[in-house]
Amino acid sequence: MQAETDSISIKHWSDEDKPREKFLYKGPFSVSNAELLAILIGTGVKQETAVDLAKRILKASNNKLEQLGNASVNHLMNFKGIGRAKAVTIAAALEIGRRRGYEKKASVTRIAKSEDVFDLLRPLLSDLLHEEFWILYLNNSNQVLKKARLSMGGITGTLVDTRLVMKQALQANAVAIVLSHNHPSGTLKPSRSDKNVTKKLCVAGKALDIKVLDHVIIANDKYFSFADNNLI
The missing domain is CATH 1.10.150 (DNA polymerase; domain 1)
Structure with missing residues (x-):
């Protein structure tokens, strides 16, 4: 039995x-x-x-x-x-x-809201075990002219080459940029370094009439927007 x-x-x-x-x-x-x-x-x-x-x-x-x-x-x-x-x-x-x-979602060509940034970059960032920092370069209609990885392995002010970011923006004829990076830990809270990097690029962009529209942190299937939370 x-x-x-x-x-x-x-x-x-x-x-x-x-x-x-x-x-x-x-x-x-x-x-x-x-x-x-x-x-x-x-x-x-x-x-x-x-x-x-x-x-x-x-x-x-x-x-x-x-x-x-x-x-x-x-x-x-x-x-x-x-x-x-x-x-x-x-x-x-x-x-x-x-x-x-x-x-x-990866076919997004125009950034109208923070979710568009998430949809565009999530395939590149959500499952990584290390941090990467990306820049979206936009025209005056917020269409994506170019997306480029700026750094890998961690985000600090010393790793952000402001001159390179702005040089690429001018070469692409961009009038605005969007910053984005991932948090492999899963936390969405922006760090002090995240805030410092954002401020640094905002100051540099203002001098060249290149607006930093947002900084989006991606953690798995969630995201945090500086713009949505009035941090930019």
Whole structure:
């Protein structure tokens, strides 16, 4: 007699409950996140179905796909039943979903609000483990003429080459710029260095009639705007 703690294999489930069959015959919206992940996993382990294993993996990521999407292959392999091939399959599927979501947002060509900056630069900054500082160069219609990475590895006043920023602005015939960098720690609170850099570039831009419109800090799926918070 099968012990109560044993899990019934998915192959013994009714067709309407099997993740693949539900997806195929009822459509993608009929299956849960755990069932979608189970389809990628394929098979579970002894006493645990692929769905149960998927639920356990999701629980470790607070049931958030965004958080799971940041998990490394090595992290996924820590779960019993997930080998290298399954871990790569999961990571690749989540990466496809992320790129699909970013494609449309990354096509922003005009900055009308802080969210436009976030949509444009999030694909470049949100998942980095180090800080990067970027500049958007705009024309008088706030259309993006150019975007350029200024520095990597940390933001301090000494790392900001004001002359280079303004030189590139003049070369691009820009009349305004937007500053942006990421916080890998996840915090959105601007540091003293963030504020000093912003002030330094505002002063330099004023002398050349180049307006600093905003400074947007990106942390994963959130952002902080200096302009929205009256800090610029």
